[in-house]
Amino acid sequence: MNPFQVxxxxxxxxxxxxxxSFLTTLGVIIGVAAVIAMVAIxxxxxxxxxxxxxSMGSNILIVLSGSTTTGGTRGGFGSLPxxxxxxxxxxxxxxxxxRYATPQLRGSASVISEDQNWGTTIYGIxxxxxxxxxxxxxxxxxxxxxxxxxxxxxxxxxQTVVEKLYGxxxxxxxxxxxxxNFPFQVIGVAERKGxxxxxxxxxxxxxxxYSTFQAKIQxxxxxxxxxxxxxxxxxxxxxxxxxxxxxxxLRDRHHVPIGGDDDFSIRNLTEMMTAQQEGLNTIxxxxxxxxxxxxxxxxxxxxxxxxxxxxxRTREIGIRMAVGARPRDVLxxxxxxxxxxxxxxxxxxxxxxxxxxxxxxxxxxxxxLIRPDIIVIxxxxxxxxxxxxxxxxxxKASRLDPIDALRFE
Amino acid sequence: MAAPLIEVAHLSKVYRMGxxxxxxxxxVSLTIPEGQSVAVMGPSGSGKxxxxxxxxxxxxxxxxxxxxxxxxxxxxxxxxxxxxxxxxLGFVFQSFNLLARTSALENVELPLLYSGVSGRERKxxxxxxxxxxxxGDRIHHHPNQMSGGQQQRVAVARALVTHPHLMVADEPTGNxxxxxxVEIMALFQELGRSGITLLLVTHEPDIARYASRVVVMRDxxxxxxxxxxxxxxxxxxxxxxxxxxx
Numbered sequence: 001m002n003p004f005q006v007x008x009x010x011x012x013x014x015x016x017x018x019x020x021s022f023l024t025t026l027g028v029i030i031g032v033a034a035v036i037a038m039v040a041i042x043x044x045x046x047x048x049x050x051x052x053x054x055s056m057g058s059n060i061l062i063v064l065s066g067s068t069t070t071g072g073t074r075g076g077f078g079s080l081p082x083x084x085x086x087x088x089x090x091x092x093x094x095x096x097x098x099r100y101a102t103p104q105l106r107g108s109a110s111v112i113s114e115d116q117n118w119g120t121t122i123y124g125i126x127x128x129x130x131x132x133x134x135x136x137x138x139x140x141x142x143x144x145x146x147x148x149x150x151x152x153x154x155x156x157x158x159q160t161v162v163e164k165l166y167g168x169x170x171x172x173x174x175x176x177x178x179x180x181n182f183p184f185q186v187i188g189v190a191e192r193k194g195x196x197x198x199x200x201x202x203x204x205x206x207x208x209x210y211s212t213f214q215a216k217i218q219x220x221x222x223x224x225x226x227x228x229x230x231x232x233x234x235x236x237x238x239x240x241x242x243x244x245x246x247x248x249x250l251r252d253r254h255h256v257p258i259g260g261d262d263d264f265s266i267r268n269l270t271e272m273m274t275a276q277q278e279g280l281n282t283i284x285x286x287x288x289x290x291x292x293x294x295x296x297x298x299x300x301x302x303x304x305x306x307x308x309x310x311x312x313r314t315r316e317i318g319i320r321m322a323v324g325a326r327p328r329d330v331l332x333x334x335x336x337x338x339x340x341x342x343x344x345x346x347x348x349x350x351x352x353x354x355x356x357x358x359x360x361x362x363x364x365x366x367x368x369l370i371r372p373d374i375i376v377i378x379x380x381x382x383x384x385x386x387x388x389x390x391x392x393x394x395x396k397a398s399r400l401d402p403i404d405a406l407r408f409e
Numbered sequence: 410m411a412a413p414l415i416e417v418a419h420l421s422k423v424y425r426m427g428x429x430x431x432x433x434x435x436x437v438s439l440t441i442p443e444g445q446s447v448a449v450m451g452p453s454g455s456g457k458x459x460x461x462x463x464x465x466x467x468x469x470x471x472x473x474x475x476x477x478x479x480x481x482x483x484x485x486x487x488x489x490x491x492x493x494x495x496x497x498l499g500f501v502f503q504s505f506n507l508l509a510r511t512s513a514l515e516n517v518e519l520p521l522l523y524s525g526v527s528g529r530e531r532k533x534x535x536x537x538x539x540x541x542x543x544x545g546d547r548i549h550h551h552p553n554q555m556s557g558g559q560q561q562r563v564a565v566a567r568a569l570v571t572h573p574h575l576m577v578a579d580e581p582t583g584n585x586x587x588x589x590x591v592e593i594m595a596l597f598q599e600l601g602r603s604g605i606t607l608l609l610v611t612h613e614p615d616i617a618r619y620a621s622r623v624v625v626m627r628d629x630x631x632x633x634x635x636x637x638x639x640x641x642x643x644x645x646x647x648x649x650x651x652x653x654x655x
Contacts, residue, residue, distance in 0.1 A: 001522055016510060319506045322467065323520040323567065324495020326488045402467045406506065 001329060003336075010337040013309075024305040025345035027298025028382050032349025033356060034291035035378045036370075040357035042284025043369035046277055051367075053273040055193055055202065057133040059099075059236050060270065061243055063091070063229040063250075066263035081224035082263045087253055088229055094249055097242035099234050100128035103210045105227035107218040111161060111206055112178040118164040121205050122179065124213020124227070130190075132232040140173035140188030143209050151211040155184040158205035159192045182216050184208065239270040292381070298345065299385035306338050306393035317397055318405025331398035338390020339383060346382030350375050412479045414574055414606050415441040415464060420473035421629075422459050433459040434470070435629040441622075443574070446597070446607040446639065448617035451626035458579070460626065461610045465498060465577040466490045478574055495524050499568025503580035505560040507552040513539060513563045514548040520571045538566040542596060558589035565596055575606045582616055588647045594619045595642035 001009070014021040066082040091101045105124035110117050123129075130142050137156060147154055155177065157165075166172045172186045193202040208217075218226065233242040243266050250256075250264050310317070317330055354370060361368035422434040434456045441447055451457045462468040463475065466482060469490075475483040478497060485493070494500075499520075507516045517535040526534070539548050542562040552560050561581060568576055578597070582590035598619060601607055609620055617623050618640050625633045 001525070005522060315506070316508060319508060320519065320523075321491065322494060322500050322506070324491050324523040324571075326491040326523070328488070329491075329523060403462050406467075406502065 001332070006332050006336050007340070009333055010340050013313075013333075013337055014340060020305065021341060024301055025298075025341045025348070027301040028295060028342050028345025028385065029298075029349040029352060031291060031295025031298045032346050032378045032382050033353035034294055035288055035381075036350055036353025036374060037356040037360065038287035038291050039284060039374045040353070040368045040370050041360060041366065042280060042287055043371060044357075044361060044366045046280045046284070047367045047369050049273070049276050049280060052196065053269065053276075054134075055196065056269060057135075057230075057232060059233040059239050060132060061231045061233065061239060061246070062267045062269065063231060063246060064265045064267070065225070065228075066265075080263070081226065082254060083225045083229060083250075084223050085225060087250060088225060090249055090253060091229065091231060091246055095231075095242060095245040097233050097238040097245055099232050100132045101229055101231045102126040102129040102132060103225050103227055104129065104230050105210050105213045105218065105225075107213070109179050109217060111155075111157070111165065113165040113172070113175065116165045118161055120158070120161050122213065122217055123205060123207050124210035124217065125207055126210055129207070129230070132230055133193075135193060136191055137188035138191045139171050140186070142188055143207060147209045148211050151209065151215055153182055153184045153212055153216070154187045154208065155179065156188040156190055156207040157186055158190050158203040158207075160201055160204040161206055162189055179206070179208075180217055233270075236270050239268050243268050295378075295382060295385060298382075299342070299389040302338055302341050302386065303389035303393060305341075306334060306390055307396070309337070310334060310393050310397045313397075314400065314405050314408040317400050318402050318408065321400070321402035322406060327398040330400075331394045334394035334397045335387065335390050338394065339386040342382045342386025342390070343379070346379040349382065350379060353378075412476075413440045414443040414445075414478060415439065415608075416474075416476040417464070418474050420460075420463065420470045420475065422456075422463065422468070423471045432629050434463075437473070437629070437631055439624065439631065439634075441606060441608070443606055444601070444604050445622055446601045446609065446620045447622045447624060448609045448611055448620035449624050449626060450612060450614070450617055451632070452612070454628075455626040456629040457610050457626045459629075461577060461579055461608065464575075464608060465500060466493045491523075495520055496571060497574050499571065499573040499576045501561065501564050501568050501576065501578040501581045503583035505552070505557070505564050505584070507560055507563055507567075509552060512549045512551055513544060513555070513566075516552070516563055517567045517570050519567060524571065534570055535566070538570040539563070541569065542566045556589075557585050558592055561585060561589075561593055562596065565593070565600075569600070569605075573605065575608060576600065577608045577610075579610045580612070581609070582611070582613070587615075588650070590616065591642050591647035592644055595644050598639070598642055 063083060066080045088101060088103060091098055102125050107122045108119060109122050110119045125143070126148055127143050127145055130136060136142070143154065143156060157172065162170060162172055165177070171189070173188060175186045176183050177186060178184070190203070190207070196202050214226070231242065231246070233239040246266055247262065251262060254263050256263060320330060357368045357370065360366065418438045420434055420437040421432070424431040424433055437460060449457045449460060459468070463470050466477070470483050473483065474481060477493065482490070482493060508519070514532065514535050517538050518531050521531040521534060536545070536548060539545055542565050544559060544562050544566065547555065547559065552563070555563070582593055585593060594616065597607055597609070607620070609616070611617055619642055621639050622634070622636050624631055
């Protein structure tokens with residue numbers, strides 16, 4: 001028999017017991033659907049985390065001042081100003097792995113337009129900030145180096161602040177707002193950034209030159225950076241090198257003795273992201289392996305039914321052998337039946353899995369990433385399940401003695 | 410003279426059932442020329458079924474030689490035996506052994522499926538075989554839509570479709586009434602006239618009378634082996650007799 005005829009005979013045999021064939025293949029359908037859906041969800045979560053980290057900027061490191069210790073109470077990082085403006089300059093010039101560095105001074109204040117007001121977070125930053133965060137302005141211009149040097153009263157507003165003050169899709173560039181009773185000219189509106197990793201609205205913000213911030217919003221010691229320094233490395237591979245270079249530089253500049261604790265701290269967000277992604281990878285593969293187990297159970301179901309089928313059709317096998325079916329013809333027939341069941345289950349499972357993943361995605365508003373390689377793997381694995389679990393019943397059928405088989409009642 | 414179709418010498422078959430050895434065939438030698446119709450008779454346990462299974466290439470002897478169409482087959486493997494059953498032999502069984510829920514045509518096509526005959530040719534030959542047994546108008550019927558006699562005709566058509574040298578019939582009339590039995594025997598005699606060799610296993614003397622040679626088995630040995638002039642199966646007379654009884 002040629003393969004096409006074998007397939008036809010197999011399909012006819014399976015269609016004789018439609019319900020039984022369907023129930024048998026259900027195990028594989030559920031298994032494959034679970035694999036597809038689980039991996040899609042896992043990949044979606046990974047993409048979501050990656051997106052969130054990407055919105056923070058690429059290859060970012062954060063440098064914080066040291067902590068105070070007052071009578072045994074330790075104040076946490078940033079409470080003791082140790083980072084100086086000269087440290088920032090040194091980081092910019094001496095660390096080869098660092099591409100950009102910006103101070104990030106943070107305060108809150110009311111921003112008042114002609115007829116509205118809105119309390120928001122004010123950042124004092126340098127022009128590099130927008131490059132580090134990969135955050136261009138939608139309208140107008142960004143803060144320039146001359147704004148820093150001149151300490152000009154200009155502000156770049158986030159989208160939320162614009163909405164609250166001027167209404168949606170308004171263009172406030174050129175308007176004047178008052179912050180802490182100083183008039184600021186709106187020179188630009190930052191693009192929409194969305195939620196941060198921790199769920200905060202990143203667009204509820206106003207930016208101004210750090211020199212202006214220090215002069216008008218929140219004064220501090222002139223020598224020290226009253227906030228943190230944000231740095232971006234040349235590439236994701238360079239973040240560890242940038243961290244090391246800055247550590248060495250700052251320890252040297254702050255005269256920290258060998259063996260002494262750093263009086264500052266550096267956080268590597270890329271490493272945090274990698275750790276998060278690895279955690280999600282673990283969860284994804286855990287979910288996928290649970291799903292694979294159910295696929296395995298489906299395979300056992302196929303084997304079970306094929307064994308029943310071989311026993312039920314012993315006489316048919318005997319007839320086929322009597323008219324000239326070779327053992328391998330019988331083997332092929334039962335193997336193809338098992339394979340048909342499992343591959344059908346695989347294909348239906350893929351469709352069901354995609355449907356399920358999309359439903360979940362729209363319900364939880366997750367991004368769902370369907371990986372084509374997972375579909376291929378799931379379908380071929382279900383085919384493999386068919387061969388592995390179909391082989392024993394098929395071998396059993398092919399080894400039947402034609403005389404006994406013909407006599408079987 | 411051409412080589413005989415079947416030539417067996419000192420054939421024996423021993424089954425092992427637990428610790429007990431059962432000698433189903435002890436020492437059987439037999440020569441059957443092409444075209445003969447041979448009835449094998451004997452009580453149950455005489456070894457006639459074992460002999461039929463070996464001659465039908467369903468089983469292999471423990472010792473002895475078996476030449477079929479000049480070829481030694483007692484040492485062939487399962488695949489080679491399957492090929493031989495497919496090309497050289499046709500089987501008819503007591504319980505018809507048709508595939509259920511499968512049309513007569515497809516049942517008859519089955520042997521051709523395993524000999525790799527293409528679809529169109531397969532259908533044509535299956536239809537011809539069914540016409541030959543008088544079922545040209547029932548090719549799409551399923552076994553459960555046919556009478557016993559008709560089912561046995563389908564089985565004969567299935568045995569015929571490969572143009573075999575030897576037709577092996579195991580109690581072909583065992584499940585049929587006497588009138589239908591005569592019809593089937595008439596069919597066999599017609600096939601015999603066209604040159605097919607018939608090996609008929611039966612325990613009914615009435616049926617054995619239609620054969621040209623009767624071999625009686627007992628305790629795994631040939632007890633008697635005689636030629637006879639067969640009676641001709643008369644379908645009309647059988648029908649009249651059946652009608653008279655009714």
